[in-house]
Amino acid sequence: MPAVECRHLNKTYRQGDLEVVGLRDVDLVIESGEFTCLSAPSGGGKTTLLNAIGGLDQPDSGEILVDGERVDTMSKAERASLRLHKIGFVFQAYNLIPVLSASENVEFVMQVQGLSKEERRQRSTQALADVGLEGLGDRRPAQMSGGQQQRVAVARAIVSEPVLVLADEPTANLDSQTSEQLMELFQSLNENRGTTFVIATHDEGVMAYTRRRVRLLDGRLVGDGPPEAAPS
């Protein structure tokens, strides 16, 4: 079963008096275990598509299935539940809750899911170790670098073993070295755990790490293939 299926997705926004096309008849299938990037110039529709897949935004028309479940027809509460149990998110910035420590941030989703304290603690310790932050669980976000904060966000995204991890410009606020480290981390999690990643980016360096590049332009899907084969 594919991790994601999008059929004839359309989405328009209003910006003042203007009507802006976000997505135009997008068809996309992402299989489980794929490591995919969505690339587009700014305003090209990559974040719109990512938000629609994640149930953060509703398309005007078309169908979205995540792990076989129709997302576009779900209620708000059902979409919240889907995100909680099946999707991990990594955003560009403001990824962490400042009043919680790193391990509490990682445990946050599991706590909302209702997992026991022992299980949460065990899994968060392991997840932090997996992202190279062993021993830093007690630090608050303000006491960590941008790269470390993004790693904590990744740990939170993978800790409850979601069907899909959606990352929106995860390296945009990081320097090149930290960006590389983060992408290597994504890559290793994809290879070792089989986690499906969909990363929205316009950074060629980030794209190089992925195995599939889906290219969008003005909301339309204009290319789909390995990164090196995609038109520049």
Added chain:
Amino acid sequence: MATLRLALQLGWRNLWRNKRRTGIMLAAIGVGAWAMIFVTAFSRGMVDQVVRDGIRALPGHVQIHHPGFRDDPSVATLIDRPRADLVAALTDEAVTSWTSRVRVPAVVSSERETRGVTLVGIDPETERDISFVADDLVEGRFLESPEDKGLILGRKMAERLETGLGKRVVVMSQTPSNDIAERGFRIVGLFESELEAQELGFAFAGEEQVQSLLEIGDRTSEIAIAVADLEKVKPVFETVEAAAGEEVEVAPWFEVDSFLFSLHTMMDSFVYLWVIIVFLALSFGLVNTLVMAVFERVREIGLMLALGVTPRNIRAQIVAEALLLLVVGLVLGNVAAWVTLSLFKDGVDLSVVSEGLQQMGAASVLIPSVTLEDVLTANVLVLVLGFFASLSPAWRASRLEPVEAITKV
């Protein structure tokens, strides 16, 4: 449960993110809670004292008198001494004491001045436990028996009459046959009262002396009954009323003095009103603090919604934050109130405004009266009202769209 714990954890930590704002809000809630408890205790102390003094001023908790006595408290409205069945009813264990009195309007004349008073013929032995006169005696002696030929006056009355202890005065009143009766009494005691009206209003003599002066045999004006506490008034009243018979009227204190009763019942309404007024003032600060907190954390709330936290959980977090703020503020306010009330446990001297207080029947030294019920009312009302006040910002936070919130600049 886990969600509630999370809401409390986040609420508590978020509370201390802006220490200055939280500190100001805590100070406001603390002062508000202090004011609610202290002012309520102060007011209740005043009302309790007015009621207590009012009851001690003569009526007792339950009174038996002639049906016309309240309209015309004179020699024309007398009753017989209590029969055996009524005396038996007066031995009820809730009755702490009872006494009979003759009360008639009279005139007291010294060699220089003449003043009108209410002449009260008392049995000193039983009167001692019911009314103020024995306790308030400051000079001379109390009456020794119903046959005692002495007279007790208020100090202010003695001053007005330009007389004093040991001197003789003439007391005049009217007999049932409408003749003027007069007798000389020696002043054997002077009392001072917090209330000027008491000092000027009453002259006390032995009951049998007054009965003999008025030629009324052993008839009397009223029987005043004291009970252990106000809760016992109603059952004692019912027992006594059943035993007293048709020819007399039995009335509880709240019927005899409806002003006192109004004060007593008004106090409960006052507590609610006062707490609500203080809370309304506080609620502006509370709602403002919460709105600011939500405004500052739009992105964070958006993140939580994006991660799958339900709007209900977001509402719970904001409400938890508000309630934690209120709980901490209330604890501070309660402690401050307890400290202040401990400092004033012997009373607050308000002699600078004593004339105004006397108009209300209150003494110039007010002893605050704290009841657990009042403290609980203030605290619970603040929490309940705080809960409702926090719903609006909580609702606003939960209505945020994650996509918009998370990208909010």
